[in-house]
Amino acid sequence: MSKYDVAVIGSGPGGYVAAIRCAQLGMKTAIIEKYNTLGGTCLNVGCIPSKALLDSSHHYEDAMKHFEDHGIDIPGEVKINFKKMIERKASVVEQTTKGIDFLMNKNKIDVFTGVGSFKDATHIEITGESTQTIEAANTIIATGSKPATLPFITLDKERVITSTEALSLKEIPKHMVVIGGGVIGLELGQVYKRLGAEVSVIEYMDRIIPTMDAAQSKELMKAMKKQGVKFFLSHKVSNVSREADKVRVTATDKKDKEVTFTGDYCLVSVGRRAYTDGLALQNAGVKANERGQVDVNDHLQTNISNIYAIGDVVRGAMLAHKAEEEGVMVAEILAGQKPHIDYNLIPGVVYTWPEVASVGKTEEQLKESGTPYKAGQFPMRALGRSRASGDTDGFVKILSDATTDEILGAHMVGARCADLIAEMVVAMEFRASAEDIARMSHAHPTYAEAIKEAALAATANRALHI
Numbered sequence: 001m002s003k004y005d006v007a008v009i010g011s012g013p014g015g016y017v018a019a020i021r022c023a024q025l026g027m028k029t030a031i032i033e034k035y036n037t038l039g040g041t042c043l044n045v046g047c048i049p050s051k052a053l054l055d056s057s058h059h060y061e062d063a064m065k066h067f068e069d070h071g072i073d074i075p076g077e078v079k080i081n082f083k084k085m086i087e088r089k090a091s092v093v094e095q096t097t098k099g100i101d102f103l104m105n106k107n108k109i110d111v112f113t114g115v116g117s118f119k120d121a122t123h124i125e126i127t128g129e130s131t132q133t134i135e136a137a138n139t140i141i142a143t144g145s146k147p148a149t150l151p152f153i154t155l156d157k158e159r160v161i162t163s164t165e166a167l168s169l170k171e172i173p174k175h176m177v178v179i180g181g182g183v184i185g186l187e188l189g190q191v192y193k194r195l196g197a198e199v200s201v202i203e204y205m206d207r208i209i210p211t212m213d214a215a216q217s218k219e220l221m222k223a224m225k226k227q228g229v230k231f232f233l234s235h236k237v238s239n240v241s242r243e244a245d246k247v248r249v250t251a252t253d254k255k256d257k258e259v260t261f262t263g264d265y266c267l268v269s270v271g272r273r274a275y276t277d278g279l280a281l282q283n284a285g286v287k288a289n290e291r292g293q294v295d296v297n298d299h300l301q302t303n304i305s306n307i308y309a310i311g312d313v314v315r316g317a318m319l320a321h322k323a324e325e326e327g328v329m330v331a332e333i334l335a336g337q338k339p340h341i342d343y344n345l346i347p348g349v350v351y352t353w354p355e356v357a358s359v360g361k362t363e364e365q366l367k368e369s370g371t372p373y374k375a376g377q378f379p380m381r382a383l384g385r386s387r388a389s390g391d392t393d394g395f396v397k398i399l400s401d402a403t404t405d406e407i408l409g410a411h412m413v414g415a416r417c418a419d420l421i422a423e424m425v426v427a428m429e430f431r432a433s434a435e436d437i438a439r440m441s442h443a444h445p446t447y448a449e450a451i452k453e454a455a456l457a458a459t460a461n462r463a464l465h466i
């Protein structure tokens with residue numbers, strides 16, 4: 001029987017990064033993945049394929065709607081080759097997952113293909129083409145998540161689909177009814193809207209992306225409405241039925257009136273659930289909580305001292321970079337180090353266009369906790385860079401402590417905000433004040449100037465260009 005210092009179950013961004021860090025720190029490491037490709041949800045059916053389709057559909061939208069503004073005429077018709085678009089996405093995924101094979105090999109990590117399940121706290125059975133058992137002094141559970149659904153929905157995966165199917169459709173929907181105005185619904189809804197589908201987003205709450213700052217919800221909805229996406233807020237879905245190629249979604253609005261949506265596809269994007277099926281946690285004595293997440297303490301350790309858990313399968317944001325940080329943290333704990341994660345500084349991004357990005361506390365959270373704060377906001381339309389590119393939607397908002405001026409939160413909507421947010425993460429890690437940012441030179445013309453201007457506005461209400 002092979003013996004390891006560490007076995008990692010699951011090869012998503014949590015698991016494969018944990019394995020690499022364990023190997024770097026000199027531990028004999030195994031990784032177990034039930035699918036034939038490594039990389040988990042993120043690389044196979046999540047972050048990477050969704051961004052590939054967002055980029056492809058963005059190019060098409062530019063060609064159809066914006067080239068003309070830039071003085072570019074296209075003789076003849078611009079056409080979508082959807083099959084090729086999906087094939088390109090598949091090839092991006094393939095290159096990326098092969099990159100993980102390379103990294104496992106480079107770091108001398110043994111890869112096992114099959115379902116990992118606990119026999120006890122130190123033995124894991126792997127059921128793939130054959131069945132074998134390995135011994136591991138420590139185990140890291142990184143089994144991720146699967147799409148959640150509603151009790152009355154039958155996901156037939158043909159017409160009533162999750163993000164996984166939406167990333168590999170054979171045709172462009174005529175009318176996609178999206179249940180859930182969160183990250184997945186908006187990113188994939190925007191893809192299909194750009195490609196010509198009618199898109200209706202039904203959201204239970206009174207705003208989209210409800211966990212982000214309310215100003216971002218409003219700005220993104222405004223921009224997506226201009227693009228033609230229809231929104232139905234405060235609507236509670238009560239039934240989904242399919243007849244041949246049609247899907248009927250019934251919801252009640254806030255006046256309790258029944259509304260019916262008929263489309264050819266229904267994307268169910270109401271969140272994801274922690275995935276522990278097949279792990280046989282009970283054989284190791286590992287406890288899960290009432291939400292099905294593996295219970296962990298501040299050190300990501302389960303109730304069984306040599307078993308840890310990270311990523312989507314534990315509490316907290318379901319984000320690839322959060323899973324990665326946790327993977328590194330557990331590896332370093334196992335090596336005797338004392339790592340730390342500041343969960344307040346894990347940024348959140350929605351890769352629609354305009355992009356949406358956040359770090360730290362929202363204005364609603366500061367109000368709720370009674371924290372005195374100052375807010376500075378600067379619109380993208382006032383930037384020369386935005387006018388040059390034609391990307392004038394959005395703003396940067398910086399929230400700082402009313403007394404110390406320390407930055408407490410940064411929230412932005414606009415071109416390239418997914419990348420801009422890194423400046424605010426660095427600033428907040430170093431506990432910068434809004435004035436610190438306001439006094440730093442930002443290259444001109446860039447979108448980042450909106451950060452400096454918002455910081456000036458927060459410092460002393462003295463933005464320069466508005």
Ligand code: FAD
Nearest residue numbers: 010012014034040041042046047116144311312318319320
């Ligand atoms: P996962 O990536 O889910 O990996 C878990 C792995 O464990 C899987 O490969 C699974 O097959 C394997 N596994 C499960 N059980 C067993 C078992 N018993 N034995 C062996 N293997 C097992 N996050 C971002 O930060 N940015 C984004 O842009 C983004 N876009 C997304 C888009 C979509 C459409 C979706 C669905 C998600 C997106 N996410 C994004 C979320 C991100 O994918 C997850 O947060 C991330 O993948 C979690 O990583 P993980 O390692 O915890 O789990």
Ligand code: NAD
Nearest residue numbers: 180181182183184185203204237269270271272318349350
């Ligand atoms: P989400 O939690 O982002 O959004 C779900 C939405 O569905 C919420 O707005 C919620 O109010 C709504 N909802 C819930 N029940 C409903 C109902 N009965 N009727 C109508 N609306 C309902 O979840 P998601 O979009 O499915 O994404 C799942 C996870 O994947 C998220 O946690 C997210 O972090 C991750 N993800 C991240 C990215 C990214 O980082 N860019 C992209 C995609 C997915």
